[in-house]
Amino acid sequence: MREALKKRLASLTPRQRDIYEFVREKILTRGYGPTVREIGTQFGIRSPNGVMCHLKALQKKGFIVREARMSRAIQLTDRPQRLTSLRFGGHICADQPQLFDSETERIDFAGVFGGGYNVAYRVEDESLAEERIFPGDYLIVREEDYYRDGDKVLVLAEGKPMIRRHYQEESRVRLEPLRPTRGPVYFTDAKILGTVAAVVRQF
Structure with missing residues (x-):
């Protein structure tokens, strides 16, 4: 102390x-x-x-x-505050939504925001609209020492941002789309910014 x-x-x-x-x-x-x-x-x-x-x-x-x-x-007052959990209000759905009025039921976001070194990126254009990520959204990205095959990563390839699944091959990186609408792309010098942990959208 x-x-x-x-x-x-x-x-x-x-x-x-x-x-x-x-x-x-x-x-x-x-x-x-x-x-x-x-x-x-x-x-x-x-x-x-x-x-x-x-x-x-x-x-x-x-x-x-x-x-x-x-x-x-x-x-x-003697330390920065980090909000890692919120009161759980219930389940929202078209058929019989369930609303809770309890202070003990909470959703812990420590797994998203509490582990590793997280960075927030603000999306400014439609470049990630294919992934349903739009201008004004924040991408929460976790920087890692290494990336496993299948990790969902934010990557800069030829100066363009994209979110793809990462696969390391012998002399290049294979980036697979999240949706099977396009084929994979291959790069030898793509810059991986980190693993995509969450998208934050303010209404």
Whole structure:
């Protein structure tokens, strides 16, 4: 723990420090903070107002920030925040959609955004429209040390971007289309930017 943080911790009461350490541990290990109920259960505080008093004190002293009306929206002030999970709202379909109202059901995106070295590329034209990727979309690409046969990669070939399945041959790279509408293309100097992990689209 950094020395500056240790000095700041001296301003907390023993109970405030225990709650802060509990909140910090939850955020660092699972990506989001505990609920008021979880804090109360952990420390034997029966009243939600009692928990809120401690959280307000931690916020006033600059250790956390909280979003109003959001039970898990506790963030630490001493580190960049990384959102890796979202509340799972249910299944959307034409026949009997299922909507959930639970704070415990979450979708964890750590596998997409948390592992490896990820880079975001903004698409500016129709060059990837064949893959249903359009201007304004963001490609989340994971840079790898090596690429396995069949990996879906973003590649620059002769200066043009494309998404293809990668196959390494003896003296060249074979790039197979994702859809069987075109044949493979072959390159000896194609630049692979990374494995395509996700597409983010804002409406």
